[in-house]
Amino acid sequence: MxxxxxxxxxxxxxxxxxxxxxxxxxxxxxxxxxKPSDFHGIIPxxxxxxxxxxxxxxxxxxDKSNEAIKFVAPASGKIIEIARGEKxxxxxxxxxxxxxxxxxxxxxxxxSSASAEEIKAKLLSSGCWPFIKQRPYDxxxxxxxxxxxxxxxxxxxxxxxxxNEVVLKGHEEALQTALDALAKLTKGLIHVGIPSxxxxxxxxMSGVVTHKIKGPHPSGNVGTLINKIDPVNKGEVVWTISxxxxxxxxxxxxxxxxxxxxxxxFCGSSVSEPRYMQTKIGAELSTILxxxxxxxxxxxxxxxxxxxxxxxxxxxxYVDFYNNSLTVIPExxxxxxxxxxKPVFDKISSTRALTFSWxxxxxxxxxxxxxxxxxxxxxxxGNYEAVFPLDIYPMQLLKSCMYKDLDEMEALGMYxxxxxxxxxxEFVCVSKQPHQEIIREGLDLMIxxxx
Amino acid sequence: xxxxxxxxxxxxxxxxxxxxxxFNALHTFLYMPNETTKNGTHxxxxxxxxxxxxxxxxxxxxxxxxxxxxxxxxHYAALGTPVDFLSWDAFxxxxxxxxxxxxxxxxxxxxxxxxxxxxxxHEVEEGYLVTGMLVPLIxxxxxxxxxxxxxxxxxxxxxxxxxxxxxxxxLNPALTIRAFLFFAYPTWMSGDKVWVHGAVERAxxxxxxxxxxxxxxxxxxxxxxxxxxxxxxxxxxxxxxETSKLLIIFGALFLIFTKIGSxxxxxxxxxxxxxxxxxxxxxxxxxxxxxxxxxxGLMSVPFWQHLLIGSILxxxxxxxxxxxxxxxxxxxxxxxxxLIGFISILIRVFNPAYPEGVFLAILLMNVFAxxxxxxxVQGNVKKRMKRLQTKTV
Numbered sequence: 153m154x155x156x157x158x159x160x161x162x163x164x165x166x167x168x169x170x171x172x173x174x175x176x177x178x179x180x181x182x183x184x185x186x187k188p189s190d191f192h193g194i195i196p197x198x199x200x201x202x203x204x205x206x207x208x209x210x211x212x213x214x215d216k217s218n219e220a221i222k223f224v225a226p227a228s229g230k231i232i233e234i235a236r237g238e239k240x241x242x243x244x245x246x247x248x249x250x251x252x253x254x255x256x257x258x259x260x261x262x263x264s265s266a267s268a269e270e271i272k273a274k275l276l277s278s279g280c281w282p283f284i285k286q287r288p289y290d291x292x293x294x295x296x297x298x299x300x301x302x303x304x305x306x307x308x309x310x311x312x313x314x315x316n317e318v319v320l321k322g323h324e325e326a327l328q329t330a331l332d333a334l335a336k337l338t339k340g341l342i343h344v345g346i347p348s349x350x351x352x353x354x355x356x357m358s359g360v361v362t363h364k365i366k367g368p369h370p371s372g373n374v375g376t377l378i379n380k381i382d383p384v385n386k387g388e389v390v391w392t393i394s395x396x397x398x399x400x401x402x403x404x405x406x407x408x409x410x411x412x413x414x415x416x417x418f419c420g421s422s423v424s425e426p427r428y429m430q431t432k433i434g435a436e437l438s439t440i441l442x443x444x445x446x447x448x449x450x451x452x453x454x455x456x457x458x459x460x461x462x463x464x465x466x467x468x469x470y471v472d473f474y475n476n477s478l479t480v481i482p483e484x485x486x487x488x489x490x491x492x493x494k495p496v497f498d499k500i501s502s503t504r505a506l507t508f509s510w511x512x513x514x515x516x517x518x519x520x521x522x523x524x525x526x527x528x529x530x531x532x533x534g535n536y537e538a539v540f541p542l543d544i545y546p547m548q549l550l551k552s553c554m555y556k557d558l559d560e561m562e563a564l565g566m567y568x569x570x571x572x573x574x575x576x577x578e579f580v581c582v583s584k585q586p587h588q589e590i591i592r593e594g595l596d597l598m599i600x601x602x603x
Numbered sequence: 604x605x606x607x608x609x610x611x612x613x614x615x616x617x618x619x620x621x622x623x624x625x626f627n628a629l630h631t632f633l634y635m636p637n638e639t640t641k642n643g644t645h646x647x648x649x650x651x652x653x654x655x656x657x658x659x660x661x662x663x664x665x666x667x668x669x670x671x672x673x674x675x676x677x678h679y680a681a682l683g684t685p686v687d688f689l690s691w692d693a694f695x696x697x698x699x700x701x702x703x704x705x706x707x708x709x710x711x712x713x714x715x716x717x718x719x720x721x722x723x724x725h726e727v728e729e730g731y732l733v734t735g736m737l738v739p740l741i742x743x744x745x746x747x748x749x750x751x752x753x754x755x756x757x758x759x760x761x762x763x764x765x766x767x768x769x770x771x772x773x774l775n776p777a778l779t780i781r782a783f784l785f786f787a788y789p790t791w792m793s794g795d796k797v798w799v800h801g802a803v804e805r806a807x808x809x810x811x812x813x814x815x816x817x818x819x820x821x822x823x824x825x826x827x828x829x830x831x832x833x834x835x836x837x838x839x840x841x842x843x844x845e846t847s848k849l850l851i852i853f854g855a856l857f858l859i860f861t862k863i864g865s866x867x868x869x870x871x872x873x874x875x876x877x878x879x880x881x882x883x884x885x886x887x888x889x890x891x892x893x894x895x896x897x898x899x900g901l902m903s904v905p906f907w908q909h910l911l912i913g914s915i916l917x918x919x920x921x922x923x924x925x926x927x928x929x930x931x932x933x934x935x936x937x938x939x940x941x942l943i944g945f946i947s948i949l950i951r952v953f954n955p956a957y958p959e960g961v962f963l964a965i966l967l968m969n970v971f972a973x974x975x976x977x978x979x980v981q982g983n984v985k986k987r988m989k990r991l992q993t994k995t996v
Contacts, residue, residue: 289879432644460644487607487635500649502650521646524649526651526652528726529770533931563987565983573832
């Protein structure tokens with residue numbers, strides 16, 4: 153019952169600096185960090201204290217509202233610093249890595265004979281659970297709920313996104329193991345979106361339904377897949393998980409070890425040799441950035457993730473828990489004479505108002521972080537719909553979030569969306585409104601008020 | 604020190620002060636600001652509100668220039684001493700009569716925008732750039748400047764600022780200004796004297812000239828002295844910038860091509876007008892109305908000629924498409940446009956005292972646009988509810 157999906161509305165943003173398909177090993181990071189802010193909505197409760205030593209895969213903290221969900225150290229070593237911010241909120245837990253890494257053994261699990269409860273318990277205690285996210289709300293899945301189905305998008309369409317073929321290469325066994333385990337956690341199906349052309353590693357996997365997806369970004373967003381296959385209704389839950397995280401889950405089930413190793417795309421127009429880097433979750437970014445990447449003096453924006461949904465970072469930042477690309481583009485904090493009315497050839501536009509990107513659909517652009525204009529109230533209509541394939545009215549939903557009308561948010565489809573679904577509307581927004589932030593705050597309000 | 608860096612230093616100096624919005628408005632007019640993205644999308648498309656508004660203004664400039672020539676052309680034609688259309692004599696009347704309208708419209712309107720921005724501490728928004736250009740194009744050429752100033756003040760303050768500024772208003776500001784003029788100073792806004800420069804001051808004297816519009820003639824069941832090609836190219840009396848249908852069509856194509864104007868609204872407005880015209884033609888053909896009726900003249904106009912007379916095309920292309928006051932959903936735009944066209948012709952035919960109904964129809968539909976959107980969005984909501992119900996059953 154595999155259905156193919158063809159998306160017409162959307163926008164492919166082609167940027168310079170795509171990663172070349174070979175994998176370099178990054179320099180070993182001396183410091184690792186786990187940042188609770190990677191995990192939206194959790195309140196961390198520390199298990200270990202500053203100064204204690206920790207093994208790779210050993211739990212460092214758990215979620216106060218759901219104690220079963222453990223968060224583990226990506227590397228073994230000593231906890232040297234627990235940085236705190238306002239109201240003693242934990243910002244990061246910093247680990248000085250041992251020269252020889254020791255892994256905590258969580259114990260193998262034979263998926264074929266294990267029960268759902270055993271699998272759940274294993275994922276929770278080993279720190280793999282946070283890889284599983286849920287809709288509604290785009291937060292870590294609630295382990296007590298049962299999803300009606302599980303969605304995986306293996307079609308990377310975001311700008312400069314890491315290719316799943318490169319990232320997943322050689323991990324077929326781990327992937328299959330993880331999929332088998334997930335299949336036991338739902339009565340529904342596991343839906344996987346794959347590119348309509350070319351081979352996908354998921355084509356050879358059993359126990360999943362694959363959907364060939366055609367069309368521009370955001371066709372590869374998991375939210376688009378859900379909306380077209382089996383939209384979330386009120387009271388229902390679906391789970392989502394990224395392909396690269398399946399590898400870590402699969403390895404844990406096969407070996408009993410939490411292996412934080414991850415291949416990420418090191419890309420962007422400011423990177424001198426864009427390519428893939430093998431590193432670990434929590435590794436310091438400076439171990440990657442200066443290796444045929446950027447100069448210390450470069451005036452650049454370092455983004456953990458892609459240019460549409462990633463987080464702003466710095467050389468002393470860390471590889472985060474979910475993203476598998478590190479993008480570096482020029483900062484754009486400069487003025488441009490008559491930038492608002494002169495003809496523009498070197499920037500992307502969704503209109504043709506003296507902008508000429510429509511003439512060159514295959515050109516790769518070198519975009520910077522300039523907002524290209526100031527923040528305004530919503531004025532223009534109809535341009536969001538042109539890049540928004542979900543069966544939802546985007547502007548109406550955004551406005552309902554802004555005036556905090558819970559009934560209206562619910563009626564307009566808030567349970568179905570995640571901030572990333574609004575990345576393209578934010579990109580084309582003439583009024584430069586922060587769509588993803590508005591949606592995130594709306595979702596948080598719903599969690600608080602409705603739960 | 605370059606202009607760029609000295610302006611930057613001034614900006615830093617004025618930051619947080621009351622005058623900052625006023626300074627920034629001028630600064631951002633020269634330079635695209637140095638603002639960068641925070642989190643969220645780290646890159647943004649090049650389109651901003653200034654570019655959007657600028658595109659509409661570019662589409663209006665040909666209408667303005669044509670209007671300047673036409674002001675003089677109609678003046679001398681009415682005096683009985685015709686001059687060439689593209690002559691300096693004709694253009695000179697445009698310079699002394701039309702340019703002051705533009706200057707007053709922008710001067711007064713922008714001054715109020717700046718004032719509100721400074722008082723309320725927000726940036727000066729670009730909405731008035733288009734309104735300021737539209738207003739001189741939709742008024743009679745001889746309108747006294749003080750009336751225009753009063754009307755602009757009313758339109759900007761009551762029509763827009765009290766709702767919160769650009770993006771928040773319910774009624775199209777340019778049409779609010781026109782409506783104010785029409786109801787406050789009707790003798791200057793309608794009749795057979797106001798559409799040609801000089802007609803008002805000569806009225807009642809031996810040198811009296813007529814400036815009857817085509818609609819006015821039809822409404823009185825009088826003969827039409829202009830050819831269809833005059834109507835199409837715009838060599839007729841009327842509001843300053845709305846006479847040349849050819850240039851309006853060019854403007855429409857430009858707006859649609861640049862994706863700034865909504866083709867849905869433009870197209871459906873025209874369809875709506877044609878349908879209403881066809882209905883009236885049908886009434887005439889069926890013999891339900893006698894030749895002596897005062898509505899006969901306008902009802903018997905071939906349906907497609909309704910597009911060539913009056914300001915229905917100008918309204919459809921530049922007024923109905925204002926995204927803030929139009930319907931905001933794609934489906935809603937089709938309904939909204941259709942009703943504008945439909946009602947425009949209805950008012951045009953059944954309101955002989957004032958034969959043009961476009962501005963009233965658009966203002967009326969501005970009020971109903973949120974209602975149309977509500978029902979369109981409810982369709983989506985119902986679909987979602989239905990999905991939930993079939994699931995639970």
